[in-house]
Amino acid sequence: MKKYALILIGLYPMALYAVGQEQDKTAASSFEWGGRIGFAATGTYLSDAYIDGKRITEYTQDTQVGHFFALQFRLNFNRFLIQSGLGISHNKSSFSIDSKYRDSGTGTAEDIYCSYSLHSLTLPIHAGYHIINRSPYYMSVFTGPRMRYTPPKLFSTKIENLDPYQFTESAEKFIVSWTIGMSFQIGRTFFDFEYEQSINDITSPLSDLSGADPVPGYRLDRRIGIISFSYGIMF
16 A cells, blocks of 8 residues: 555655646646837838839849837737737848940939838737747747828938939838747747738839939839847736
């Protein structure tokens, strides 16, 4: 009898450990919320661009770093997750186009240069999967769309070396993009890595403010790619 009692006593800690492991498996089955702050490097990709009627096939982009912060909400279903949130981001970038695309009669030898900056409200809707789901350690992958709203007053642009024209442009109010990412969480702290690619163009057609008679065929339609890193805390 004592022998069996000792066996039961010996198995008791193992039983507690097994129960703890099961609890860990479902520990992520909950609603979490938190905040995060991070940096975002934005690159420019010309999708449909013409200068003096010539299609642009070569350009140089200058990836610049902006920042963002956001509230984040996550609903976990053991291995799967759905996350969203509201954020404010500042993205900026620039690019240059070789002067060879200008007509020789313009007398312009300098490269065409365009820089822009936009502040946006963001709303992601992401679905994901927990690769590692053992409290307090989690590693997850996620993907899904992100909607960006850019108020007109929070977009600025500068286009240089297109004399005699003075072109300006405005941002599309709504920009839809697709995001893929990975998240690492230790306890309440997490780190997110994301790549975001816009689906639609981020700007409207060019407008000339110079009053000159512009040559047909000026267009700088473009999309953005964003690589971001953020640090956050979940509750």
